Amino acid sequence: MEDDMATDITAKDTFDPAIAEVNKYDFRTETQGVFKARKGLDREIVGQISEMKGEPAWMREFRLESLEIFESKPMPKWGGEINLNFQDVYYYLKPTDEQGRSWDDVPAEIKETFDRLGIPEAEKKYLAGVKAQFESEVVYGSLQEDLAKQGVLFTDTDTAVREYPDLMREHFATVIPPHDNKFAALNSAVWSGGSFIYVPPGVSIDFPLQAYFRINAESMGQFERTLILVDEGAQVHYVEGCTAPMYTTESLHSAVVEVKVMKGARCRYTTIQNWANNIYNLVTKRALAYQDAVMEWVDGNLGSQLTMKYPAVYMMEPGARGEILSIAFASKGQHQDAGAKLVHCAPHTTGQIISKSISKNGGRSSYRGLVKVEEGAKQSKSNVVCDALILDQESRSDTYPYIEIDEQDVTIGHEASVSRIGEEQLFYLMSRGLSEAEASTMIVNGFIEPLVKELPMEYAVEMNRLIELQMEGSVG
Amino acid sequence: MIAPNTNRTNESMSNTETLKITDLHVAVEGKPILCGASLTLRRGETHALMGPNGSGKSTLGLAVMGHPAYEVTSGSVELDGVDLLELDPDERARAGVFMAFQRPMAIPGVKMADFLRHATTNVRQPDRKEGEELIPMREFRKELRGKMEQLKIDPEFARRYVNDGFSGGEMKRAEILQLAMLQPKFAILDETDSGLDADAVKLASASIAEIRGGEMGILIITHHERLLEHNRPDVTHVMLGGRIVETGGPELAEELHRDGFDRVRADHPKAAAQEAELEKLQKEEAVG
Numbered sequence: 001m002e003d004d005m006a007t008d009i010t011a012k013d014t015f016d017p018a019i020a021e022v023n024k025y026d027f028r029t030e031t032q033g034v035f036k037a038r039k040g041l042d043r044e045i046v047g048q049i050s051e052m053k054g055e056p057a058w059m060r061e062f063r064l065e066s067l068e069i070f071e072s073k074p075m076p077k078w079g080g081e082i083n084l085n086f087q088d089v090y091y092y093l094k095p096t097d098e099q100g101r102s103w104d105d106v107p108a109e110i111k112e113t114f115d116r117l118g119i120p121e122a123e124k125k126y127l128a129g130v131k132a133q134f135e136s137e138v139v140y141g142s143l144q145e146d147l148a149k150q151g152v153l154f155t156d157t158d159t160a161v162r163e164y165p166d167l168m169r170e171h172f173a174t175v176i177p178p179h180d181n182k183f184a185a186l187n188s189a190v191w192s193g194g195s196f197i198y199v200p201p202g203v204s205i206d207f208p209l210q211a212y213f214r215i216n217a218e219s220m221g222q223f224e225r226t227l228i229l230v231d232e233g234a235q236v237h238y239v240e241g242c243t244a245p246m247y248t249t250e251s252l253h254s255a256v257v258e259v260k261v262m263k264g265a266r267c268r269y270t271t272i273q274n275w276a277n278n279i280y281n282l283v284t285k286r287a288l289a290y291q292d293a294v295m296e297w298v299d300g301n302l303g304s305q306l307t308m309k310y311p312a313v314y315m316m317e318p319g320a321r322g323e324i325l326s327i328a329f330a331s332k333g334q335h336q337d338a339g340a341k342l343v344h345c346a347p348h349t350t351g352q353i354i355s356k357s358i359s360k361n362g363g364r365s366s367y368r369g370l371v372k373v374e375e376g377a378k379q380s381k382s383n384v385v386c387d388a389l390i391l392d393q394e395s396r397s398d399t400y401p402y403i404e405i406d407e408q409d410v411t412i413g414h415e416a417s418v419s420r421i422g423e424e425q426l427f428y429l430m431s432r433g434l435s436e437a438e439a440s441t442m443i444v445n446g447f448i449e450p451l452v453k454e455l456p457m458e459y460a461v462e463m464n465r466l467i468e469l470q471m472e473g474s475v476g
Numbered sequence: 477m478i479a480p481n482t483n484r485t486n487e488s489m490s491n492t493e494t495l496k497i498t499d500l501h502v503a504v505e506g507k508p509i510l511c512g513a514s515l516t517l518r519r520g521e522t523h524a525l526m527g528p529n530g531s532g533k534s535t536l537g538l539a540v541m542g543h544p545a546y547e548v549t550s551g552s553v554e555l556d557g558v559d560l561l562e563l564d565p566d567e568r569a570r571a572g573v574f575m576a577f578q579r580p581m582a583i584p585g586v587k588m589a590d591f592l593r594h595a596t597t598n599v600r601q602p603d604r605k606e607g608e609e610l611i612p613m614r615e616f617r618k619e620l621r622g623k624m625e626q627l628k629i630d631p632e633f634a635r636r637y638v639n640d641g642f643s644g645g646e647m648k649r650a651e652i653l654q655l656a657m658l659q660p661k662f663a664i665l666d667e668t669d670s671g672l673d674a675d676a677v678k679l680a681s682a683s684i685a686e687i688r689g690g691e692m693g694i695l696i697i698t699h700h701e702r703l704l705e706h707n708r709p710d711v712t713h714v715m716l717g718g719r720i721v722e723t724g725g726p727e728l729a730e731e732l733h734r735d736g737f738d739r740v741r742a743d744h745p746k747a748a749a750q751e752a753e754l755e756k757l758q759k760e761e762a763v764g
Contacts, residue, residue, distance in 0.1 A: 423544055428581040429591070431541050432654065433569035433598035438606055442594070446585025446637065468607075 040087040043067060046189050049092045053192075058169060059161055066178035066188030073182040079368070080306040080335045084280060089252050091190040091223070147205070153198040154209060157225050160196035167198060171229060175258035175286050183282045187223050187256040194224035194255065199234040199265075208237040208270070208456050226257040230265040230293075237268040239456060251305075252280050259287035261295045263317070268296040272459055274466060275304035277333055285311040286341075292319035298454055300327040301338050302466060310368060312341035315349035315380075322351040325451045329470060330363030330395070339368035339400075344380040344410070355386035356448050359395035360470075366398040367416075375406040383413040389447050390420045391440065441471040493519045493556045495540075495573070495662040495693060500551035502532075502539045507757060509535045511718035511750060512551070515711075517693045519661060522707050524729045525697045527715030528737050530754060533697045534578060536715070537664040541575045542568050555662070569595075570602035572661030576651035576668045583638040588650065589620060591638050592657055599658045623656045627683050644671030652683050662693045669703040681706045701733045714740055717750030 038045065046067050050060040075082060147154055153164060161168050178188035199205065230236055240257075253275065261267045267287065275281050281304040287295040297311035313322025328336035342351035357365035367386045388397035399416050421443050429439035445452070445467050452460045495517045502510035510532045517523050525533050539546040540553050542565035553560040560568050583591065597610045610616070624631055629649055639647050648668050655663055665684065669677045677700060685706035688694055696707060704726075712728035713720045716737070721744040722728065732740070741748040 422581070425581045425583055427541075427543050427565055428577070429583065429595075430565040431569055431575060431577075432591070432595035432658065433566050434594055435566050435598075435606055436564070438594060438598075439566075442586050442591065443583060446583055449585030449637075 039090055041067070041070075041089070041091055041186075041190070045091060049190060049192070052092070053158055053161075055161060056165065062173065062178075063189050063191075066185050069178045070182060070185035070189055073179075073185060075182060076308075079308045079337045080366075082280060082282075082306065084252060086186075092192060147209075150203050150205075151200040152203060152205065153196065155196050157194040157196045157227060158192065160227070164196070164198070167229065168196075168227070171258075171260065172227060173258070175260060175288055176256050176284050181284060183254045184256055184284045187225060187254050187284070191223045191225035191256065194226040194257075195228070195238070195240070196226070197228045197230075197236065197238060199230045199236045201231040201262075202233045203231075204235040205237070208239045210239045222253050224255045226255070228257075228259045228267060228269070230259070230261045230267045232262045233264045234262075235266040237270065237456075239459065240269065240271045251278050252282070253304075254280075254282045255284075257283070257285040259285075259295065261287060261289045261293040261320075263291040263293060265290075266294045266296075268298065269311075270298040270455060270459070272300040272302075272455070272463060273304075274302040275307070277303060277305055279304045281307040281309065283307075283309040285309065287311075287313050287322070289313055289315050289317075289320035289322055291317035293317075294321045294323070296323040296325070297340070298325045298451070299338070299340075300451070300455075300463065301336050302329045302470065304334060304336075306335045306337065308337045310339045310341050310370070312343065312370075313351065314343045314345055315351065315377075317346045318348045320346065320349045322349075324351075324353045324355075325454060326353070326355045326367075327448050327451050328355075328357040328365045328367075329467070330357070330359045330365040331470060332361040332363060334363045336363070336365040337368055338365070339370075341370040342372070342382050343370070344373040344377040344382065344407075347376065347378040347380065349377060349380045351380075351382040353382075353384040353386070354450065355384075356451055357386075357388045357397060358391065358444055358447065359388070359397050360391035362392075362394040362396075364396040364398075366400060368400040368402075370402040370404070371412060371414075372404045373407050373410050373412070377407050378409040380407070381411040384415070386416045387447070388416075388418040389444065390418065391444070437471060441468050444471060493661060493693075494554075495695075496552075496554045497536070497540065498552045498554075500536065500539060500553065501549040502535055503547045503549050504535070504545055508549070509546075509718055509754070510539065513715070513718070513720050514551075515695075515713055515720060515723070517662060517695055519693045520690050521693050521710045523693075523695045523711045523713060524704060524709035525695055525713050525715060526699075526729060526732050528751070530758070531715040531751065532718040533715050534666050535718075537575050537666050537695070537697065540568075540664060541565055541573065566598070569658070569660075570599055572599075573664075574655060574658055574660035574662070575664040576648075576655055576666060578666040578670060580639050580647050580651055582640040582642070584640045586638050587634070588636055588638055588653075589617070589634040592616075592620060592634075592654065595654070596657050599660070620657065623653060626686070627653060627656060628679065629653055645673070645676050648672055648676075648680060652680060652687070655684070656687045659687075660692065662695070663688070664695045664697070665703075666697045667699070668696075669698055669700045674702070677702045678705070701730075704729060716740055716744055717747035717752075717754060719747050719750070721747045 043064060046063050047060065050063055173188060176184050178185040197209065228238060259267055259269060285297065289295040295313045299309065299311050301307045301309060311324050313324065315322055322342050324340035326338055326340055328338040330336040336357065339355060340353040342353060344351065353369055355367045355369065357367060359365045365388065369384060371382045371384060373380050384401065386399060390397050397418055401414055403412060405412065421440060425443055426436060426439050429442060430436060434442065445464055452463050455463060497513060497515050500510055500513045501508065513536055515523065527533050535546060539548055548561055555571050555573065558571060560571065563571065593610050593616050596616065598604055620634060621631060624633060639650060642650060648671065651668060668680055672680060681703045696703060698704065709726050709729050712724050712726065714722040714728065714732065721740060
């Protein structure tokens with residue numbers, strides 16, 4: 001998200017190796033009492049949040065300034081329709097075991113979906129918001145030790161503010177400053193939870209890091225704030241969220257994810273989110289890729305009432321590469337306004353966007369993407385492919401490609417296709433004994449296959465099962 | 477090894493299952509294409525369906541299979557007494573009907589093996605509901621590999637996306653592989669030889685003979701003699717202007733290959749007139 005699809009960013013900074021010392025690694029956070037801020041948003045609430053978290057003055061100041069920015073900014077005039085009273089939202093709920101709602105309060109359809117996805121009991125309760133803490137310590141304990149030995153820092157962002165103040169002060173909100181857009185400002189004022197990752201130079205983590213590896217309660221709050229720093233020559237794949245439906249009684253989710261990929265480093269960030277249908281999911285994700293660095297976003301969006309999300313890669317130095325793969329599935333009452341941004345700030349940078357969207361049962365999906373080449377970014381190359389699949393007459397798909405090029409010596413490609421599930425394809429599969437529903441599901445799964453095969457195995461399997469669930473009852 | 481099926485006709489005598497098409501009328505977008513076609517195919521029999529382009533041969537097949545754009549305006553299609561026209565295409569397939577298409581559809585992103593595993597399971601377990609177990613992967617793979625070896629198909633085929641980027645010849649071989657896996661009671665092969673070179677037609681012809689054994693009833697729509705080489709027709713039908721105008725033995729197929737359709741047109745002036753009428757309609761549509 002940004003106020004404009006195109007925004008300049010010129011911040012260039014590097015890590016101070018002195019800060020990259022190995023800290024004692026501790027996933028645990030102390031238990032705190034129940035706290036629930038009153039509804040609404042003002043200086044008092046923001047101050048209260050900061051106080052409850054025991055934050056240093058600089059973070060408190062940052063929050064209060066962000067609140068002012070939020071209040072000064074108009075709502076974005078593009079994207080989807082947002083009918084939201086900001087004063088009618090709880091901005092901070094301190095999740096604890098005691099506080100939770102009961103399992104009986106979770107809607108039956110959500111429980112059924114958990115069952116059908118084969119989610120373990122502990123995880124189910126966590127996902128449903130019944131149980132605040134996910135008991136991952138036993139399962140993932142040895143992985144955590146390995147990471148710590150390599151000097152990897154992996155914790156929730158609240159803990160990072162306390163334990164790694166130097167890294168945080170240097171990098172926090174440098175990729176996405178609060179004035180970037182209204183919702184980044186909102187997140188900056190009221191953020192809570194999210195992940196902080198630092199990977200030291202040359203360290204390569206050869207399994208995907210997942211939010212579940214830590215036991216912290218706040219990893220997937222409403223306003224999570226994630227910061228990932230991949231130092232020179234390091235590699236990491238971070239997997240956020242999960243394919244089970246995220247159930248929350250609150251209607252606004254607005255996250256900020258900042259990533260810096262230093263010289264020669266690689267980062268892949270994979271998200272599959274499946275929100276309940278009442279959610280506004282308004283997220284700002286941006287990465288800076290430095291010399292010869294590679295940043296990849298793999299972003300899957302299902303569910304929600306409205307999702308606005310455009311993961312961005314700013315290629316800051318020569319040789320940087322950005323890749324964005326995006327899948328959106330919009331069903332009844334859902335609008336997926338999703339896309340990607342590539343900004344070439346330096347010569348010899350390359351980028352690719354592949355977007356696939358599916359609309360059914362009156363759902364609406366939009367691809368909104370930006371490719372920007374700044375003056376002097378010679379010999380840059382970018383390619384955009386966006387394909388939309390529409391399953392019925394009631395559904396809708398739109399494409400909004402923005403291209404801004406201030407340099408002659410570049411190669412930019414854009415292909416877009418919109419197709420409907422063809423009568424001929426359905427007939428062909430049905431003539432081989434597949435029911436109409438099976439045939440439609442197979443065509444849809446085939447459509448997103450190029451992206452699904454990029455997912456870690458268990459996510460790919462879940463993604464296909466989710467599509468099957470989404471497709472049920474869509475025909476006949 | 478491919479052995480000629482000399483006992484085929486004898487075996488079929490004991491088999492009473494039939495695919496019976498009676499006075500079938502079919503329209504596409506309101507325009508009549510088939511104007512009363514009848515034929516009865518018994519299991520174990522081979523029928524050739526011949527006729528000039530546009531005479532309605534493919535239409536007959538697509539209507540039997542249940543293509544939604546082909547509207548049956550009157551007549552019946554019965555499989556051993558069951559009214560096929562009441563069934564959806566998938567139910568027809570589960571009942572034992574198969575059609576090898578002239579132009580099979582590409583399904584990007586769907587691997588041949590996954591598609592075939594679903595199809596094979598459903599056809600073998602006609603009562604299977606969505607979401608129920610498929611044939612175990614290991615068992616299925618073994619069978620598929622065996623069939624591919626038998627048909628001289630590259631094992632890599634199983635991992636490719638259904639008909640996506642296939643050459644004409646590859647598509648036809650994929651159709652034959654599906655025939656081999658699904659083992660229907662009745663198969664309609666619509667120009668399974670078109671787009672193939674001489675060697676490939678020969679291989680296809682031999683493969684079909686091997687797959688069908690003595691049990692399958694097949695209706696071969698073809699222009700070439702070679703496909704009939706290993707599949708000598710018991711019965712030959714000639715279609716003209718949306719009707720089956722002649723039915724004879726294998727010698728009729730031979731005659732038509734040799735001499736073309738002029739004699740048929742001369743003998744059946746009414747159907748020939750209909751053919752001209754249909755052609756005119758199509759041309760008008762192309763201009764309009």
